[in-house]
Amino acid sequence: xxxxxxxxxxxxxxxxxxxxxxxxxxxxxxxxxxxxxxxxxxxxxxxxxxxxxxxxxxxxxxxxxxxxxxxxxxxxxxxxxxxxxxxxxxxxxxxxxxxxxxxxxxxxxxxxxxxxxxxxxxxxxxxxxxxxxxxxxxxxxxxxxxxxxxxxxxxxxxxxxxxxxxxxxxxxxxxxxxxxxxxxxxxxxxxxxxxxxxxxxxxxxxxxxxxxxxxxxxxxxxxxxxxxxxxxxxxxxxxxxxxxxxxxxxxxxxxxxxxxxxxxxxxxxxxxxxxxxxxxxxxxxxxxxxxxxxxxxxxxxxxxxxxxxxxxxxxxxxxxxxxxxxxxxxxxxxxxxxxxxxxxxxxxxxxxxxxxxxxxxxxxxxxxxxxxxxxxxxxxxxxxxxxxxxxxxxxxxxxxxxxxxxxxxxxxxxxxxxxxxxxxxxxxxxxxxxxxxxxxxxxxxxxxxxxxxxxxxxxxxxxxxxxxxxxxxxxxxxxxxxxxxxxxxxx
Ligand code: BES
Ligand code: MN
Ligand code: ZN
Numbered sequence: 001x002x003x004x005x006x007x008x009x010x011x012x013x014x015x016x017x018x019x020x021x022x023x024x025x026x027x028x029x030x031x032x033x034x035x036x037x038x039x040x041x042x043x044x045x046x047x048x049x050x051x052x053x054x055x056x057x058x059x060x061x062x063x064x065x066x067x068x069x070x071x072x073x074x075x076x077x078x079x080x081x082x083x084x085x086x087x088x089x090x091x092x093x094x095x096x097x098x099x100x101x102x103x104x105x106x107x108x109x110x111x112x113x114x115x116x117x118x119x120x121x122x123x124x125x126x127x128x129x130x131x132x133x134x135x136x137x138x139x140x141x142x143x144x145x146x147x148x149x150x151x152x153x154x155x156x157x158x159x160x161x162x163x164x165x166x167x168x169x170x171x172x173x174x175x176x177x178x179x180x181x182x183x184x185x186x187x188x189x190x191x192x193x194x195x196x197x198x199x200x201x202x203x204x205x206x207x208x209x210x211x212x213x214x215x216x217x218x219x220x221x222x223x224x225x226x227x228x229x230x231x232x233x234x235x236x237x238x239x240x241x242x243x244x245x246x247x248x249x250x251x252x253x254x255x256x257x258x259x260x261x262x263x264x265x266x267x268x269x270x271x272x273x274x275x276x277x278x279x280x281x282x283x284x285x286x287x288x289x290x291x292x293x294x295x296x297x298x299x300x301x302x303x304x305x306x307x308x309x310x311x312x313x314x315x316x317x318x319x320x321x322x323x324x325x326x327x328x329x330x331x332x333x334x335x336x337x338x339x340x341x342x343x344x345x346x347x348x349x350x351x352x353x354x355x356x357x358x359x360x361x362x363x364x365x366x367x368x369x370x371x372x373x374x375x376x377x378x379x380x381x382x383x384x385x386x387x388x389x390x391x392x393x394x395x396x397x398x399x400x401x402x403x404x405x406x407x408x409x410x411x412x413x414x415x416x417x418x419x420x421x422x423x424x425x426x427x428x429x430x431x432x433x434x435x436x437x438x439x440x441x442x443x444x445x446x447x448x449x450x451x452x453x454x455x456x457x458x459x460x461x462x463x464x465x466x467x468x469x470x471x472x473x474x475x476x477x478x479x480x481x482x483x484x485x486x487x488x489x490x491x
Pocket of ligand 1: 016261263336339340341366367368372428433457459
């Protein structure tokens with residue numbers, strides 16, 4: 001796994017500004033107020049900072065932006081990053097500002113002299129999140145360089161270090177998700193995925209891998225029919241974090257883990273098919289969230305279940321027209337083998353409810369291309385049978401700066417799934433494709449279980465940089481789910 005940029009917290013040391021190597025960052029307010037580290041940097045550079053404050057460039061600068069002074073005289077550093085930041089910024093603003101510094105940092109060392117800035121913990125999280133890059137398969141060049149460390153100096157560094165710890169736990173979970181989503185499918189096979197999850201037992205998680213024979217015994221025929229054309233064995237991995245009261249019903253997180261989606265016999269077109277390495281994004285978010293909860297020792301019971309399969313065409317792959325029986329007992333006529341995510345999820349969701357009797361269930365999946373048409377790349381689609389639960393999630397996502405938008409469910413959509421020969425079809429046609437997919441899943445949710453379905457097809461991996469991540473996997477959802485757990489499930 002990519003090692004998250006390590007961050008050291010230190011007491012403010014004005015003398016260190018002159019001798020620090022790599023980059024040095026200072027904070028100034030949009031009104032042009034200088035704290036002691038900024039004043040020292042100004043003195044070292046013989047007034048470069050005050051000259052900047054008098055410039056048009058500064059007059060136009062918004063809170064959260066960085067103006068870089070390159071190779072500042074009087075300092076050893078290669079750059080002085082002047083971060084313009086309101087004293088009373090929100091958590092998300094502070095995190096985004098940290099992300100700007102984290103992007104500029106690259107592989108250099110970075111000293112952030114934050115003075116007494118109150119949200120330096122969020123600044124640290126932003127740096128860690130945006131300084132990420134996925135270099136596992138690059139040889140030579142800067143990818144072999146060991147990245148320089150980050151030092152964050154603060155007048156109350158112990159307090160900031162303590163409040164940053166749970167935030168950095170969430171960042172580390174997010175980075176695990178990104179690594180899983182970025183990994184190509186020849187590396188991240190179902191077996192490799194399961195073994196990466198098993199490694200999390202070191203963090204105090206209980207991890208159990210259910211193999212094909214066990215899945216067959218449980219009757220998970222719809223899940224198994226997706227993977228039956230692949231040489232990689234299908235698996236369900238169950239992760240348990242028991243940080244809450246003994247016996248308290250857990251929150252269940254369920255993730256779609258299609259390590260590669262060719263479409264199966266309903267083969268996808270060649271153009272862009274390589275993007276389907278990210279079709280395990282839901283499982284990736286579940287894994288990263290479990291990691292974050294374990295690292296921050298959440299006082300809650302949470303179970304994470306992922307269905308790991310590969311959707312391949314072959315002589316023994318599932319055919320369009322096949323009828324398969326789910327673990328619940330309902331039969332499904334498979335019209336399109338490319339609508340495979342719901343076939344995986346329905347069995348894992350049913351199993352999660354039968355085994356754990358959860359107090360709530362959230363499933364995550366890169367489920368439909370239609371989701372991207374509806375909401376694009378900065379909001380995931382949310383579907384729910386419980387207004388209060390859904391509101392709580394949407395609020396958590398908003399606070400964490402992760403977009404989500406609720407879409408409707410309803411009988412008329414459900415009717416589109418009627419099959420001539422089985423209990424349902426696996427597709428409902430082109431109109432409202434994301435909603436009919438959610439309706440399919442709802443047929444496998446017990447009436448008294450509060451449930452949210454998150455269709456993350458548009459947000460799991462993006463072709464351009466975002467504020468918090470470079471292009472590629474975003475780790476969307478880890479922070480929101482960790483906050484949902486904190487808000488609604490921690491004692
Ligand atoms: N994994 C895809 C959905 C997807 C598409 C995710 C693009 C991310 C980016 C899913 O398995 C799929 O193929 N869905 C079909 C459903 C259809 C056959 C009803 C789709 O969206 O076209
Ligand atoms: Mn598909
Ligand atoms: Zn898929």
